[in-house]
Amino acid sequence: MSARCLSGAIQRLDRLEQTLYHMAMFALDRPPVTRFNREYLLPALTGAGQRFAEHLVKQ
Known part of the structure; x- marks a missing residue:
């Protein structure tokens, strides 16, 4: 994996955690x-993300 790709992945994970924080949620694992x-x-992660998105739509 290139350094640029890794940097992008880290930025996306950071953004996801910021979004969860604003939703009063926290990444546990x-x-x-x-x-x-x-x-x-x-x-497995793709399926979990899909179920999470469906849950958010229902709320």
């Missing part, structure tokens, strides 16, 4: 994605 768990974790 930040699961690391590695080459060993990528096949499982990326779809």
Whole structure:
């Protein structure tokens, strides 16, 4: 992964945490994605994000 890509990912995570903070929510767990768990974790995180977005729409 390039330094530029990593920097962008860090900025996006920071922005996500800022957004959660403004919604009175806090990030409790930040699961690391590695080459060993990528096949499982990326779809799991995508599904969790989808369910989170659906939850927000319902509120």
